[in-house]
Amino acid sequence: MREFVFTVEYDKGADEVMDLFIDNPDLHSKTMAVHATNESMWRLDRITGPTEVLEEFDAVVESVTLCNEVIGMCGAPVVEWNFETLSSTPNGRIVYSCREEGEGIQSIPYVAAKHIGDGLLMQAERRGNQYQWRLLIDDDDTVGEIYEEVDDGLSEGLSLSVQRISKPECWLEEGFDSDDLPPEQQAALEAAVEFGYYETP
Template structure:
């Protein structure tokens, strides 16, 4: 198998939907399922973030009438449908269907067109970056996707190819950022950022809470819940078991 990995970066204002991720650094999305033909793409995305970020995301998602860079490339009118499968204050699971229009070509469409059946696609969105992973057979002609992508970038979008590897670094579905409620994920990220897990520690829970304007008890609770889920998930995956994300839900 070969993995094709690349990142598309967006300037502020280049795309309305990506602007939501740029404006809200705590917003994160990943594609958990994706299927495409040369006519239609179906996908399921999990999105987590603060409530105000998800409210902006919902508004932009509901207003899609033309091909967005989140769903494809080109800016042409599209036949677009989406449905919210799960809705929580800081989490969404969204199903969508997009029929490919003339000049509007999604990344999964390009994979289906150039690589044929049996191709797997994954994607992540965070900040200004939209990262793609494509897994295909060893003899797949990945250069065709490179040329098609590189020839269809519009102003404000930059393409960076990371690797073409025969040793795929395909991520494990059992443990991802979207499995934690946003507040707990944020607590872990703050702890790492401030050096809480370093030896020696650069900051205590009290110091981090004071710096970030969060009640110490709230930060401690969220971090404890997140650590409990991380520990049980790690133990479960080591034993070949799957630990449901609801084990961590306490303040979503």
């Protein structure tokens, strides 16, 4: 298996939800689970950040999901979007969402499902202006097909870059729940894990 890691970067004003991440560097979202077919996509996200920013996030997402003119990242219209907060703490949310998109080039989970099929495994993470995706793929030809379709279809104000195609890195959670940490401590903890501070010498 190979890990295909790529990032979609958003210009300010291109997406109302991503604007919140751009304006609030302490706001962070990571998928706990994400699944897709050619027809629909459903996912669980863990969102962390300052209390007041999360309250703004709640309001923006509720407004967006009720809008009839939402467009996916690759231009296909969103025809149905169900959203529910399953857990809420002062510094965290666990959010379930299910979405269907109409005709056109659809968002990344749909494109990946079309080219990979059964057994698709994905992760996604949002911080700042970056929306990073990780896919597990067993065929290098599929990487090119996914990249080309996503890159060709990205909406205005979005750009795509590839970080790596390599042996999979750790897909396991670190084994602790940091929802209740202040954003500054959580960022420091994530940085320590990323740079190997807790690894055995």
